[in-house]
Amino acid sequence: MNTIKLYQKDVYLKKFHGQIEQILREKEGDILILDQTAFFPEGGGQPWDRGTLAGFAVEKVWEDGDQIFHQIPGGSELKEGDVIEGVLDWTARFRNMQRHCGEHILSGIFYQECGGVNRGFHMGEEYMTIDISLEEDPDCTILTPEILQKVEALANQAIWANLPVITRTFESREEADALPMRKQLALEEDITIVCVGSLENPADCVACCGTHPSTSGQVGLIKIYKMENYKGMFRIYFDAGADALSDYQHKHQLVDQLNKRYSASTGDLMDKILAQEEKNKAVRTRLHQLRQVVIREKTEETATRLRDGHTLTVMEFEGLDLEDLTQLGRPLTDEIHGLLALICREASTLLFFSNGKKADCGKLVRETASIYNGKGGGNATHARVILPKPENIDIYLDLLEKHLRP
Numbered sequence: 001m002n003t004i005k006l007y008q009k010d011v012y013l014k015k016f017h018g019q020i021e022q023i024l025r026e027k028e029g030d031i032l033i034l035d036q037t038a039f040f041p042e043g044g045g046q047p048w049d050r051g052t053l054a055g056f057a058v059e060k061v062w063e064d065g066d067q068i069f070h071q072i073p074g075g076s077e078l079k080e081g082d083v084i085e086g087v088l089d090w091t092a093r094f095r096n097m098q099r100h101c102g103e104h105i106l107s108g109i110f111y112q113e114c115g116g117v118n119r120g121f122h123m124g125e126e127y128m129t130i131d132i133s134l135e136e137d138p139d140c141t142i143l144t145p146e147i148l149q150k151v152e153a154l155a156n157q158a159i160w161a162n163l164p165v166i167t168r169t170f171e172s173r174e175e176a177d178a179l180p181m182r183k184q185l186a187l188e189e190d191i192t193i194v195c196v197g198s199l200e201n202p203a204d205c206v207a208c209c210g211t212h213p214s215t216s217g218q219v220g221l222i223k224i225y226k227m228e229n230y231k232g233m234f235r236i237y238f239d240a241g242a243d244a245l246s247d248y249q250h251k252h253q254l255v256d257q258l259n260k261r262y263s264a265s266t267g268d269l270m271d272k273i274l275a276q277e278e279k280n281k282a283v284r285t286r287l288h289q290l291r292q293v294v295i296r297e298k299t300e301e302t303a304t305r306l307r308d309g310h311t312l313t314v315m316e317f318e319g320l321d322l323e324d325l326t327q328l329g330r331p332l333t334d335e336i337h338g339l340l341a342l343i344c345r346e347a348s349t350l351l352f353f354s355n356g357k358k359a360d361c362g363k364l365v366r367e368t369a370s371i372y373n374g375k376g377g378g379n380a381t382h383a384r385v386i387l388p389k390p391e392n393i394d395i396y397l398d399l400l401e402k403h404l405r406p
């Protein structure tokens, strides 16, 4: 038996009763086939409806042939012949209707304005995308920000005009072909066409089996987020209805926080951010210059110590990081007779330098690092060892001293 699709007769039906015609006890759950249902199965990029059947959460709805299947958790005591109540999660369904109809309107306007054909649709949790292929209008070969702005404005004007959204069904393709559709029909019979607005000047007109609000005004809002090039097409990220409003609320909150942080108003926020960036850049330049002065000083101090000719020279400079210490040690390698160790306590790291003749830094690290669970490596003149904790550094150096003793 075919399932009667109640959502086709009344898209606003939130509660209904249906008789169980068949129950399939599968391992993923109980699968119910009813004589009629208001649950929309997945289709046309629109997700299946959520809600309950006989109080059980509906986990999945799909269509196969002319039957609609509802999956609920397994182990129910329902039996064939039972008449049960179905309740739709109306918030979820209306959200789908708003978003899906928003996609219709936006696609219709892209088609009218620049001959853009919607070649792909995705309804995600965070946003929707359509892939627009510019193939019908030789004068329009690129979507500029100006065109996007115009399309967005026209799509919202179609919402404010509160146009009727009418679904028409046709037995054959010949009858349907008379309608001003933006896409060629792929079906030959049992065709459902959805038009937003009048047939003389529709905001959209296309074959579709999804659920739609009765007027365009219920879509509420359409907002384009961004555009990317995609396989020779233009991928448009956007949203509609309550989701577009949530996005606006979220972004408004963000701008509000930034305004407070920068003591700005939305009008001069960007100027204040740019001014702060300039200041940061100047501070970074000054810091770099001062670091170079300190590194040069410390290099000289280390060079003086190296003249003592010890087997192991250990130096520690507060405030210098690994990059600074590497810059400090590198030019000294020719002056090192044994081994130079530079401590970077904040990184639990020791940097080694040598002239590569008396001591091989890399070999030394490979032989000793693992004793204190250290890791590291390097070559003959420069190597590093990273120890689990800064406290390990001094014990490790004691060990090294013994290791180097002739």
Ligand SMILES: [Zn+2]
Pocket (backbone or CB within 6 Å): 044, 100, 101, 104, 194, 208, 209, 210, 211, 212
């Ligand atoms: Zn549709």
